[in-house]
Every structure is written in C-alpha cells, then in structure tokens.
Amino acid sequence: MPAQTARPSARERLLAAADELFYREGVHVVGIDRVIEHAGVAKASLYNTFGSKDELIRAYLEGRHKAIEKRVTDGLAAYPTPREKILGVFDIQGARFQSPEYRGCPFISATAEAEPGAGSLAAADAYRAWVRGLFADLARQAGAADPEALAQQLQIAYDGVAVKVRLDRDPAADLAAGRALAAMLLDAALGPA
C-alpha cells in the first residue's frame, strides 16, 4: 500500500503553527486566534489539547529543546575528540544563526517578560540544564580540571553569541568571535591544542 499521507493531528498542526509564529514574532505578540487560524484548527481543540496558552508556549519551547538536542547530538558524532565536540556545538548551532530567519535564542526571547510561574521559565530551566550538562560532560572527558566551571563559561559564550547575532546582525563576524572565544577558553583550561 502507498505511504499514508494522513493529515497531521490537531496537536501536531497546532505545535507547527505555534513554532513558526511564536518564534518569528514572539509569544506575547502572537495571539491564540492567529495560531489556530494558521494551524487550521478550532479554538476548542486547542483548549482541549493544551488547556491554556501558557501550556502551548511550554510545549512549543519543549519542541525547540528536543529539536536542538537532536541536531546537536547527531552533529557531534562527526567530531572525534571531546575538545572538538565542544567547538562543534558552536559550529552546529552557528550554522543556524546564519539563517536570515534566525531571531535569537527562543528561550531567551520567550522568557524575557515572563511572569514568575510561567511555563516558559520551566522550559528554559530544562533547556539550560541540558546545555550546561553537555558542556560539563565534554569538559570532563577532555580532562578539564574544573569541568563545571568551564561549562559555566562556555554557556556564557553560547548565550552571548545568540544575543549578539540577534541584535547586531553580523552573523559571520559574531560567530567567528564566539568560536574564537570558546577556543581560547579551551586553550586556557586544557592547554593549547
């Protein structure tokens, strides 16, 4: 039988629409009505599926988290050493930053004006813990004296590049600066390559 090309479920269409609109324009700016119109879904379906806009935002960020995690994890397989893997994170993510559709880190943007209990904050916590853990694991494998401290510094560089690319709009130069910064960190922490 031929491949089923069934219409995606309401949940999937909602997430796809939310991903596109929330990322491009912002979670505060885009209203529920625009999401359901773009998804071709009834409003009741959204509220049956997610319960609230806050939960839809959380699910949108969780999807971003999973996608980034997969992209980075898959991409890192091609890098042989822990040290190169760390720089690889900057290269893999940097490739996305070059796109004209890049609008900055979705977690930084979505949490910028979040109120205390918002779902976006929980999603950002989980994402940031993953990034930090990835850097710390790689730093440990690379033989860093203090892997946690190195991971914190790498995350500062990682966040800083995302902000800089969004606001200064010179991706090539900003990415080069970020990669050089990370390389310098590794030289200092592990000895020159």
Added chain:
Amino acid sequence: MPAQTARPSARERLLAAADELFYREGVHVVGIDRVIEHAGVAKASLYNTFGSKDELIRAYLEGRHKAIEKRVTDGLAAYPTPREKILGVFDIQGARFQSPEYRGCPFISATAEAEPGAGSLAAADAYRAWVRGLFADLARQAGAADPEALAQQLQIAYDGVAVKVRLDRDPAADLAAGRALAAMLLDAALGPA
C-alpha cells in the same frame, strides 16, 4: 531661600514610573494605564509629552543607557590601567547584577519581541555601539593587536553574563565565571598580566 522641592514635571514622573514598571515587569506586559496611574499623571499628558508608547519605551531605554554610561564612566576612574578598566566594567556592572531587583539587561529584554521598526531597537543599537566602543577604546589603549575583535568577544561575555544571571539565578557564581572569562580573554590577547 530654601531649596525648591517642587513636584517633578509630568515628564519626569512618567519616566520614573516607566523605568520602574517597564524594567520590573516588561514593556509588553505593562500597559499605559498602569504607567500613568503609578506616575499620577493624566493620559493626555503622556500623549502630549511622548506621542506614543513606543516613544516612551525608547525614552525609558535612553535613560537606562545614560545611567549605565554614567555609572560605568564614573566607576572606571578608580581603575589605573586600561586592562584593569576592562575588568572594571564587569565588576561595576556585576555589582548591579547581584541585586535581587536585577531582571537582566533591559535592552535584551525590551527588544526580545520587538517588531522591526520599534524604538527599542534603535535604543538598543545606540547602547550596544557605546559598549562596543568603550571596550574597543580600552583594548586599543591596552595595546591589543586587534582591538575591534577583542571588543566583540568582550561584548559576548558581557551579554552572556547578563543572560545567565537572569535565567540561572546564581549571581555570585555567574559573575565569577564572567570575570574569569574576561580575564582569560585579556591574557590571551595581551599576554598574562
């Protein structure tokens, strides 16, 4: 005659209220009505003075820019060498990041979901150009081979720390990591102190 303690003008009261509310809760979340109520000013006065909410946001960010510029410039006078001044920027700003009222960089937050022509973007451009110029001048005075490139890297660290303190809520550790990152950059670019 005794010092005049005249009531501040409507403009000043509006800016003070905007500064407090916009920074604490966010420029999208806080509406005009709350600003004028907090300022004790009529709505017509706001629109006579600023013309639009966008312009009020721009003026709020301009005030933040001036305040930071003054605080940093004044503070740097106490640091003897260009190299120490660069680290001094992190210390001076870092002191603010420790406050429980710290909500992250106001420019990063206000521009997070700004639409293309927004005043917040213009204000952020001006602010970021100043930061970059300050770092570049100091790097030049310190004898860096490529002051502009060093300034870009310092700005990545500067932005990264602001994001990390806001989202990871461990100011002391994050600031230490940021300062160490900056010191490492200087060691690499200028030779060890």
Added chain:
DNA sequence: GCTCGAACAGACAGGTCTGTCTAGTGTTGG
C-alpha cells in the same frame, strides 16, 4: 446502520490594550 468521539465553525463574555477627545482646573507672566 449506528453510535460515539474528535474535530469543526463561530458566537460570546469579560477584560485589556492604545490612542483620542472633551471639559475643567490651576498657575504664571504680561
């Protein structure tokens, strides 16, 4: 055939948003 659940369209409630407008008040300088 029939039932039942999932999704549909869309009205509605109740509130908030920005921005405009009218009308009144108080102060200040000529």
Added chain:
DNA sequence: CCAACACTAGACAGACCTGTCTGTTCGAGC
C-alpha cells in the same frame, strides 16, 4: 485682569486578548 499654558479626570472608540460554550460534521469501530 486675563490670556496662555500645562495639567487633570475620565469617557470613549475600536481593536484585540484569553477562555468558554453551543451546535455541527465526519469517520471509524461495532
């Protein structure tokens, strides 16, 4: 005294917001 001016209070327009509700359609399993 009075004209100019800055400000105040608050109604209003028109749009948009989240979230709820009613009723309909459609397809799949029994």
